[in-house]
Amino acid sequence: MPRALHLFATFVPGGTELRAVTLMNALGARWEHRVVAMDDRLDALDRVAGSVPCEGLAGPGVKATGAVQRWTREVLAREQPDVLLTYSWGAFDAVIAARRMGLASHVHHEDGFNQDEARRQLWRRRLARRLFLAGVPRLAVPSTRLAELARTTWGVREERLRLIPNGVDTERFRPLGAEVRAEVRTELGLPQDARVVVTAAGYRAVKRLDRLVAAVQELDDAGGPVHLLLAGDGPERATLEAQAAAGRLGAERVHLLGFRSDLPRIFAAADVFCLSSDSEQQPVSLLEAMACGLPAVCTEVGDCRATLGPLAEGALVDPDAPDAAGALGRTLGALLASPEERQRRGAAGRERVVREYSQDRMVAAHEETWRAVLPRP
Secondary structure: OOEEEEEEEOOOOOOOHHHHHHHHHHHHHHHHEEEEEEOOOOOHHHHHOOOOOEEEEEOOOOOEEEEEHHHHHHHHHHHOOOOOEEHHHHHHHHHHHHHHOOOOOOOOOOOOOHHHHHHOOOOOHHHHHHHOOOOOOOOEEEHHHHHHHHHHHHOHHHHHHHEEOOOOOOOOOOOOOHHHHHHHHHHHHHOOOOOEEEEEEEHHHOOOOOHHHHHOOOOOOOOEEEEHHHEEEEOOHHHHHHHHOOOOOOOHHHEEOOOOOHHHHHHOOOOOEEEOOOOOOHHHHHHHHHOOOOOEEEEEEOOOOHHHHHHOOOEEEEEOOOOOHHHHHHHHHHOOOHHHHHHHHHHHHHHHHHHOOOOHHHHHHHHHHHHOOOOOO
């Protein structure tokens, strides 16, 4: 049984972390896992199935580049993993250490950028990526934009690059029907005639949930009271609570739900999914919402256009527009006003995810990538 050592900046529930949980659960007893979070936040371990050989390890306890590199060498020597799996910029010191060691059994996963690189890469990080990612035995990315960056800016050769679109379990994420919709609305204190917008995202600056809160404040109640569900958590919670309380809808209609393990039920209570980020690659939450039959409105970031396909027409908003929040609100309002269009888009989105973005395809591609760097017997 191969043993994988996963190094994350943090392992709280988020797109990259939950994808890793999905992979661990799908691989079952075929792999053994050790997980490290540089900040020692291992909350998402609770979502790994009990039958999966997996445990968390203590992080380095320091942030200095040299110290983290020394710690990486020590943990590799102690744990003797068959493959090292690193994730995005937060684990890049470990990438540098692995490259300096000449480690052949290493896969780096690059999943996108935080707010500080939402518009363009910071030059020091761009240089570091070019110096060290070009030598990583395998680089896995979920979006065509990142694949192009890897080729043209970071100097990654084609044979080392793996473009693996995200995928979702379309049996778990599926439309749940009117009965569940009514039940969840009652649980959340939503009127049955409410028009409900939902998102699932960490409360972090790059997700621009402030933009979404501002957008829904402009929607009128002509077709039913507007409510917003924010499934997630993070450092922006207090700011969002204050913004909601000061707005027209008030805090009672902007619901900060925290992390939820029952997203299909939360999506069942909603009418429209909205993604308001400044930077994404291929958002798992968008795929999950589409699989649940929700029509989507998104900022035009990453591979959102490619993911939506024909459904992108009339559903995308430029995040750099002077009135991006207003444009987002108007786009949401038009969709909320048309039950027929919501139904059409929701059904087509579900069909598209089932056809193009299956979990089985994603799991097989990641396992093949990991196995490709395993030491030969």
